[in-house]
Amino acid sequence: MKKTRMLTFILILLFLSGCRLSAFGGQVVIDWVDFIHFDGKEYNGIHSGVLADKSFIGNKIGTVKFKVADNVKNPSYKIRDGDAAFHEKGTEIFQIKDHPHLIAVKDDRAINGYRVYFSRDDDIEYQWNFKDMPIEKVERIEIYQTDSPAGNKLISKLTKSDDINSFLQLLVDSEENPNFQPTRGSGDPIFYEMFFYTDEPIAYKYYMQFDGETYYWSPWDTSILSDEIQTFIGGN
Structure with missing residues (x-):
């Protein structure tokens, strides 16, 4: 003992x-x-x-x-x-x-x-979670494919307010599913990084994946995205 x-x-x-x-x-x-x-x-x-x-x-x-x-x-x-x-x-x-x-x-x-x-030593709380992002201030969105053979590859840039608002709404409307398991039939998922630019010096960064059938991301827990997201990233 x-x-x-x-x-x-x-x-x-x-x-x-x-x-x-x-x-x-x-x-x-x-x-x-x-x-x-x-x-x-x-x-x-x-x-x-x-x-x-x-x-x-x-x-x-x-x-x-x-x-x-x-x-x-x-x-x-x-x-x-x-x-x-x-x-x-x-x-x-x-x-x-x-x-x-x-x-x-x-x-x-x-x-x-x-x-x-x-x-970390100053009495300031920085928060970069999606729920804390001021979506009304987003001026530009960039989406990169991170597992490209050439490294990070810019595949989409949204600058029009209608496109930005539509894309943000798809994220807001995503359905939380912490038990989701991606399919492996098509190999490893495709990885994306999404960057949201406001008037602040720090652009917010979040991840998205596509397993060949489903787009999903993790603003907190895993959430499932509508297939409409393909409109903004070219589909796969």
Whole structure:
């Protein structure tokens, strides 16, 4: 019984520290959150949004001093100013104009060329869930196919208000079905990323999939979309 309790305690400690033991040699591997620690604050990467336009990028305010991923093996390591999870030393850090709680770094793989981070240490609650998006302010919608052989491929851009409103209504009218299981007869689903641009520096980002029969997405739980969505993405 004592051995069982001790093993459970050790496993809990490993979980809380964000580490795991590899299958070979008992080496500790740390699963880092995408962060940048700058000017005494921790900034986390925004996964449900992207930079809306490069014009929002302000002045350079610093650089990354140390990349912790692949270099830090000690789970007790204390994060220091200038540390970043995945960015190399020397990566330039930029402010977002008129938004002191947001920063950005260049990223060639990101839409519009920058990866955006928000401060966790300020008393500001950023919300990028679909239910929080001001749909009345959406000015443009872009849809990318993300599993294209050429990488992210822009397949649709909606700029007319009628098209934007119709597309948004299809999303609003989608039917929640958390137990939905995609069919596998046609192979892996096709993956899409949808970007919704307002007057804010961050464009909202959501995912959509098509399994050969059904379009679905996850604003919270999985929801089924009408086949009318094909009108806006060309169908398959």
